[in-house]
Structure formats: structure tokens, C-alpha cells
Amino acid sequence: MSNELKMTVEELETFIDTEFPQVHHGGRSFAIEGIRPMGATVRLFYHDRHLRPGGTISGPAMMSIADYAMYIAILAQLGPVALAVTTNFSINFLRKPEQKDLMADCTLLKLGKRLAVAEVSMRSEGSDDVVAHVVGTYSIPPRG
Known part of the structure; x- marks a missing residue:
């Protein structure tokens, strides 16, 4: 697979808004902070609806x-x-996130014709401490 990006941040936001408007139910929760070849950084806005007791x-x-x-x-x-779907997801919760936005940095480890394997490190905004580590696999539908 090429490392050339096929979509801009603006195109990604428009695609999500059009194909998955339900993701914004109750207000925006996510923002795309940046994309790069084989990776992306996104933000989860700190909000009461994302909290657990404590x-x-x-x-x-x-x-x-x-x-x-x-x-x-x-x-x-x-x-x-639109039909790329998660087929495997494993998360390790490493420490309690701070009461701040959560930053998730994803690196694609493998991007094949049918499967993508990714790693995500999450940090509280402004911190270098990883609060959670994720490895996941996506199934990619055949391209026409």
C-alpha cells in the first residue's frame, strides 16, 4: 500500500458527518487533530457524558x-x-486519565487489501504518560 493520503482532514470530517451523523448525538465528542501517512491523532473532548463515577x-x-x-x-x-469494520480490539488500561481532553494517536502497523492492524496510544492532553494502549484489526471490504 502507498503512504500517500487519499483524504484531507476536511474530507474526513465531511464523510463522518454524512455517513455517521449519529456519532455527534448530544454534541461533538471527537475532533481530528491531524493525519499523516499510516497514522492519525484524534481528540475526545472532556465532557460529563464520557465520565464514570469519580x-x-x-x-x-x-x-x-x-x-x-x-x-x-x-x-x-x-x-x-464506509463498510470497513472492527474485527478485533484489545485495550490495556494503564492509568487513570486526567480530567482533560483525551488524545489518541494511531499508527497503522499493517495495511493490506483485506485487513488493517493498528496500534493506539492514549494520553491526557498535555501529558506524556500513556493512559491506555490499544491494538485493533479492521476488515476492509473488497474495492470495486
Whole structure:
């Protein structure tokens, strides 16, 4: 696979807004901070709806931003593929996130014709400490 990007941040945002408007139910939760060959960085806005008791970002919210980061990295590399789906997802929660936005940085480890394998490191905004580490696999549908 080429390392040439097929979509810009603006094109990715438009695609998500059009194909997955439900992701913004209750207000925007995610922002695409940047894309690069074989990777992307996204943000989860710190908000009450993402919290668990104790004021920390919940596990499901952290899983959601990791999955979103993987999907954005894949789309940036391949172009608009709405039916690419997660087939495997493993997360290690390493430490409690701070009460700040959560940054998820994704690197595609392998991008083949049918499968993409990605790694995501999550950090609280402004911190170098990794709060969660994810490895995931996406199934990519055949291209016409």
C-alpha cells in the first residue's frame, strides 16, 4: 500500500458527518487533530457524558476514541470506505486519565487489501504518560 493520503482532514470530517451523523448525538465528542501517512491523532473532548463515577473518563469512551482513531487513519490512507469494520480490539488500561481532553494517536502497523492492524496510544492532553494502549484489526471490504 502507498503512504500517500487519499483524504484531507476536511474530507474526513465531511464523510463522518454524512455517513455517521449519529456519532455527534448530544454534541461533538471527537475532533481530528491531524493525519499523516499510516497514522492519525484524534481528540475526545472532556465532557460529563464520557465520565464514570469519580470523574474519570470511562472505559467505553476510551474504547470509542481508540476505534475512531483507527478508522480515521484507515480512511485517510484508503479513501472513503464506509463498510470497513472492527474485527478485533484489545485495550490495556494503564492509568487513570486526567480530567482533560483525551488524545489518541494511531499508527497503522499493517495495511493490506483485506485487513488493517493498528496500534493506539492514549494520553491526557498535555501529558506524556500513556493512559491506555490499544491494538485493533479492521476488515476492509473488497474495492470495486
